[in-house]
Amino acid sequence: MPLPAPYRLVEGPPGVDAYLDLRRLSGLTPRTRAQAVAALPGGWAAVHVVDGDGHRVGMGRVIGDGGWYFHVVDMAVLPGHQRRDLGDAILTWLLDRIRASAPPDPYVTLMADEPGRRLYARHGFVATARAPSGWRSHASDAAARRSSCDPAIVLGPGSARLHDRRIVVNSSRKADQSTSRRRRVQPSPALAVAPTSTDMRPCTPRRPGCWCGRCVRRPTPLPDVLLRLAHRQEGLLATRQCDEAGVTSERRRALRRAGVLVPVLRGVDDATGALVDGSVGHRADDPSRVRRRAAWSALLAVGVDRGIAVGACALAMYGVEGLPATIRPEAALPGASYRAARGGVVVRCFDTGASTVRRGHARLVDPLTALAQAVPELSRDHAVAVFDSAIHRGLIRAHDVDRVADAVRGRRGAASTASWWDLVDGRAQSPLETWARLQCRDAGIPPHDLQVAVRDASGRVLARGDLGWVLHDGRLLVAEIDGAGPHSTPEALYRDRERQNRIVATGALLLRFTAGDVHRGGVAAAVRHHLVPRRARLRDGPSTRP
Structure with missing residues (x-):
């Protein structure tokens, strides 16, 4: 029967989380996530209702042997959407399916x-x-x-x-x-x-x-060996891995209909829904996890035993910060030539002179090669932030920047990178600090020093500021860049308050900026406001390289 606008019927169960919410909110007996994960793939038929905003507001399922026995279960409609013939439409759909498909x-x-x-x-x-x-x-x-x-x-x-x-x-x-x-x-x-x-x-x-x-x-819908693999692979599984564990294509189709497996790329499924806790230890919207998932999806698509993570994907698996929020899945195969994205994955030709590093059961190109592959394809701000992070994490040393610059020559996009190398400074402790420094430099007010020491009258170092300028009267202007993660806990707030009091007590001028200020480009304007027209010159010369 037709549904009133804006409702529509969608074949299949509503997914694990929506299933649990519909049962609980409609008054049915609440069930656990483990029960839902095991139950949904076993249904014979299912349908759910979505409203105009895409919210799941009703559902119904049929379980049975497919021959002669059928049992109608999970008939549920949210209270705010009842008395609109949604239950009628759900039951009609289920009975029509039995009539059409059953003996x-x-x-x-x-x-x-x-x-x-x-x-x-x-x-x-x-x-x-x-x-x-x-x-x-x-x-x-x-x-x-x-x-x-x-x-x-x-x-x-x-x-x-x-x-x-x-x-x-x-x-x-x-x-x-x-x-x-x-x-x-x-x-x-x-x-x-x-x-x-x-x-x-x-x-x-x-x-x-x-x-x-x-x-x-x-x-459980998946064997323990696959659940362990999913934990190690950011929730992703390859079709080949499922086959080796005995999860057939028919079983995978049932798991996809239940929302337990979600196709990501050809031959790669997201199995996060099969994990009991529904996660792999990180927030789903964490940019670093999103980038690592892109790297794993590329390796699983080409074969984790043969594929090698390259470029930005390799840097993401090394834990390098400063990359764009999303990166394209790319991998290399020994002996393969470059192929444009097909099925969502870019296959690079493997550099014969590059060495590889194994992390877990994944292979990555060495950090120098990964930087040489990724930098020409990044913007200046992201490229400098990536270099700063790689040096800060100890993946490369400061003098390795020249080696990467030599390796970049001849690659597509190398010409635009010529002016970037002198901007690298591994003392930056986060991409936000790098981007704030570049904004000030572009505005003509580059910081006099990074990780500037704030001293008391006796010369003892009380704290270090992210960016520092010397004012015309000899006082210090300190800019602190507060990221959302490290500075959001109560303990961090107490530490920051004590540190701020120590800095201000020395007579220094302290400016604090958030990630939003950096992304909006507001750091340079605020710093310029506090610098006098006759800005003090750097006493020992600007420091741009460690």
Whole structure:
């Protein structure tokens, strides 16, 4: 049936996180992430509803053997979107799928709360007393007493005839009433009460032969060997790795439909959804992680046993800072020639004179070669920041800059780099410091020194400032660049306050800038405002190289 605007039906489950939220917010029994990860790929059919903003507001699934037994589950619509025929559309889609894909005379059952009975009745579901009653594990009694959720109502087991639009769901009133008396639960006419457990801790001791959800270990959608690989590869897996671990293409398609595997490149999937904690130890929007994922995707696409990370991808895996927020996936294959991006990956020809370094089970070109490959393709600010970071991290030394400059000659874009080499200064402790220094230099007010020492009257060093100028009256102007990460914790704020008090107590003028100030280009204007027209000249000469 058509949905009212702006809603639309999307085939497949809504994804692990959205699935858990829909169950919780719509009033269904909450489930754990591990349960959702294991359950979603096992569905026979699924559909969900998205609104005009792309938010998932409803869902429904069918589980079964694909031959004759089908069970409708997870019928949920968010409260703010109910009474708009979304549940009708979801159930219609699921029943139409059974009718179109299942063999004749399928057997359809479901469980329902009281508010959903009218919806199911409109679609031909009826309760009858012609069949035996449903049974459940004895462990459910104790679980029901612990559960804070309302009990679900069993409509089934039963038989269904979809070809004549009549779905009959059977239950035994007499058996249900006797069962209810044993449970000391007031029976509902012709219906059995079947509470559901949310406690997944094993029974202590485990009951022999007990197959309740608390005693049976939930299966994982991916073998442990792949989960360990995903942790080491920024959540990514190659098709070849899945094949070697026994995860077939059919299984991968099911995992993709469930949102557990997400295609990234040809032959590469994002398996972050299969990890129990849903992460690999870093924020998903962390730029350094985004860059490392680009490097891993390139290696996995060409074959991690043959591919070599090159250029910006190699620098990202070395931990070099100052690169653009996103980089293109690129790798090299020994004996291969340069190929433009195909399937999202650039394959470089491998420099025969370059050496490689192994980090974990990944191979990278050496830092000097990676810099020579990456710098001509970067802007000046990013290139200088990358060099500063490489020197600061000890990957190269200051005199290696000339070696990289020689290696860049003859490459495409090398001409534009000729004026960059003298700007490199490995004393910069972050890309923000490098960019602030370059802004001041471009404005004609280059700092007199980096990591400038702030001394008291006795000459003792109290602190060091990121950038420093000597004012006309002999005082020191210090500029501090505060990054969002290192300076955002309470402990860092206390340390910065004490450090600032020490600097100001010496009579120095202190300016503090945030990452936003640097990105907006506001550092030079603020510094110029505090410098007198007859700016003091550098006493010992400007320092641009360590």
